[in-house]
Amino acid sequence: MFRGSDPEELPPPPAYSTIVDAVSVGIGSPETPQPRPPRRELPPVPSASVPLHSATAPPIPLLIPSLPPSPVTPAPRQATPPPPSARLPLLSPSPSYPGPSSYKIGEKMLPSPLVTIDQLKAHLTLLGAFKSLRTTVQTQSAEELILPPVVERMDVNKRWTWFVGLAVERFQRWVETARNVKEIPEWIEKELPPLDVLMVWHSYMLNPNWYREDLQRSPLLRILRDLGSRLLTAVILIGDIGSYVPSEERITSWQELTGTFFDPLASASCLSHRNLECPYCWKLNEAPLITGSDTGYLQNCFRIFCSRCSKSITKATLAISKFASKESHFLAGTSSRYQGLHVARRIKHSLLQNKVLFAYPMPSVIILNEMRTKLLERINGSLEILYQQITTAVAHVHRRHRICSAYIDDRPFSVELVSAVIRQGSFIDRIHNLGWLDSGHFEGAATESILIHAIVRYHAFLDLMTPSCTMLLVPTLDIDLAWHTHQMTGYAYGDDCVKFLGHLVDHNDKIESNYLADAFDKTCLAWERRFNIPYMHCGCPLPEYTSVGKSLSRMASKLSLSRTKSANPLSPPSHPGAFEATHPSDHNAIDVQTRRSIVAHENRLEMLKQRRERDAKKVEHGKMDSSTYRRGMSHDDAFLYPVSFNHPPVVTRTASSPAYGSPGTCAVGAGVCGSLGGYGGSCASCGSGGPSGYG
Secondary structure: OOOOOOHHHOOOOOOOOOEEEHHHHOOOOOOOOOOOOOOOOOOOOOOOOOOOOOOOOOOEOOOEOOOOOOOOOOOOEOOOOOOOOOOOOOOOOOOOOOOOOOEEEOOEEEOOOOOOHHHHHHHHHHHHHHHHHHHHHHHOOHHHHOOOHHHHOOOHHHHHHHHHHHHHHHHHHHHHHOOOOOOHHHHHHHHOOOHHHHHHHHHHHOOHHHHHHHHHHOHHHHHHHHHOOHHHHHHHHHOOHHHEOOOHHHHHHHHHHHOOOOOHHHHHOOOOEEEEEOOOOOOEEEEEOOOOOOOOOOOOOOOEEOOOOOOEEOHHHHHHHHHOOOOOOOOOOOOEOOOEHHHHHHHHHHHHOOOOOOOOOOOOOOOOHHHHHHHHHHOOOOHHHHHHHHHHHOOOHHHHHHHHHHOOOOOOOOOOHHHHHHHHHHHHHHHHHOOOOOOOOOOOHHHHHHHHHHHHHHHHHHHHOOOOOOOOEOOEHHHHHHHHHHHOOOHHHHHHHHHHHOEEEOOEOOEEHHHHHHHHHHHHHHHHHHHOOOOOOOOOOOOOOOHHHHOOHHHHHHHOOOOOOOOOOOOOOOOHHHHHOOOEOOOOEEEOOOHHHHHHHHHHHHHHHHHHHHHHHHHHOOOOOHHHHHHHHOOOOOOOOOEEOOOOOOOOOOOOOOOOOOOOOOEEOOOOOOOOOOHHHOOOOOOOOOOOOOO
C-alpha cells in the first residue's frame, strides 16, 4: 500500500482502471428516514387509476384534458404482489444446461450465484417497459400526446431527449420526498414511483462508482442507500411493471408531493417549469424547462434573470454555487481508492485556501451563503476559472477529471442522468433484437439455459478481474446483462465487489471505439488463455494469438490457468440464442473525430476483412464449422458504428441530439480512449470526456 501524507503524492491509477478502494466507499449504518416535507398545493385528484406509462390520464380541471389510449400501451391490469414471505429462488437446473454447482471468483468459492434467473427476468421485464415507453413517446402524434408547441416541431430523437429531461426532473422531486417503508409490498403500494422515474433510477445505478459516492456524500440521496435493491425486488413481485396500476392513494400522494401527475405522459404535457434558487440572493425563481429561443433549463443556452436581484442565472453560476455548497464535507469525485475520505477532505480544505477563489482562507469546510455569493462575484460566474483552480489544486489527473465533470449544474447527482438514460437505449435495442424482451421468451427450460449460461459467464468475467488482472475488460451482451442486473442491487453490488475482488468495479460506457475494440480483442485472448474456450460464439472473427496475445503471457501466468478434461461449464448450451448472446455488448462506443481515430478505424476495417478471409479458408479446409461462419456473416461487426462524441444531448431547435440507438459498448475501465484527463476534465489525447451539461 502506498503511504504518504499528501494526497497529491499518490500515484495515479493506470489508464484502464476505475476501481475504488473499499475504505473510500464504506459508510456507516443507515440513518433513520427523515419525515416528509410539506405537501404542495395541487388540483383535484381523479378517481381512476392510471398505469405506469399509459397514455390515458383522467381529466384534471384547468390543467390537462384526458389523453387518448396509446396503441402500444398494454391494457392496464391490477397487479397483486405476493406476500412478504415470497423468496427468490436460485438457479434451477436445466436439462440442456444444468450449470455448475459452485462459482469461483479468484480464490473464493460461492455456493450460489451473485445474480439469479428471477433477477435477470425481472430486469428484462423492466427493460421491455422502458422500450415500450420510448416507442410511445417517439411514435405517437403530437396531438395524441398533447405536446407543447415547441416540442411538436422536434424530431423523434429530440422529443425523447426532452422527455428524459422531464423524467430526471421528476426523479429529483421523488428523491426529495421519498421515504423508506420496511415491507416491500407496502412500499410498492405506497411509495413506488412512476415508470419514467424508475428508468432514471435504473441508469443512475449503472454508474456504480458515482452512485455509491453520491449516496455517501449527499444527505439528500441517502434514501436511495436505504432502499438498496428495492427496485429489482419490486419488479420481481409485480411482474409486468409496464401495466402495473397504482392505487388511488398512491396517485394522490405522488401528485401532492411532487406537483406532477403520476402518469409520465400526462405529466409531460404540462410539466413546463422548475424552481431554482438564485445563487446570488437565494430568491426562488421559476425557470422554464424549454423555450422557443433555446434558453430553457433543458437547453444549451439556459439563462434567466432573478426576479429580486436581476442577476443572470445560468448553468455555470448554478454549478459554482453547488461546488461551494455546504452539502458535504468532501467534493464529488474526490473519494480515494488509497486513503478513503481523508484524501477527499484534504482536497476540499486545499481548495478552501485557494486565494483566487476566496479573498482570504476559509477556516471551515462548510461555506456560508454569503461566501458562495462572493465566490461567484470573484470569478465572475466563470466555470473556466473554477476548473483552472481545480487543475492547480488537484494534481491527480483522473481525480481532477471526475471533480470537474460532477459540477455542471445544480442537480444533486454527479452523473448527467439524461445522457445516462439515453446511453442505455442502444443496449436495450440490442437485447430487444435478440427477442429477449418478448413476453414469455424465457419460460421454457431450453431458453432459461441461456440465462444460466449468462450467469456462469458473468462469474468467470469477475474471476478475470481478480487483482492480478490489470487490463480493460469488455463484456459481451449476455455478460453485460448479468453485470447490469448485479449493479441494480445498489450497495450490495459494491459490497460484493469489495468482498470478492478487493475493490469496487466501475462501469464505464463512454470509451473511444477503436481503443475499446482493441481492449475487446485482448479480453478475448485473456479469456481463452484462462478458461481454454473462446470468448465469443456469435460467429464474429476472433483475434489470433499474435503480438497482442504475447503481451498477455505474464498476466496469464499469474492467473494460473487450469485445463481439465471434464466438460467446460462455459461451453454454450445448444440453444441458438446462447451463441447470439455472446456478441460484444454495443452501447455507446463513442466516435472521436481525430486523425488518429480515423486511421485506427480504417486499420480495424482492414483487419476485420483479413480475419473474415482467414475464417473462410478455415471453413474451406474443414478447420472451422461453416454454420459458425455463416452466423457471423448474418450480423454487423462490433465497434464500427460508434456515436459521435458530443456534450450530453440538449433539447434545441437548432442543434441535433446524438442519434438514439446507435451501437457502442461499456467496459471495466476509465477514460474514453485510455488517456486520462486534460484541462477541464477532457481527454488530452482524444478531447472527450469533458465536463458535461446542456450547454
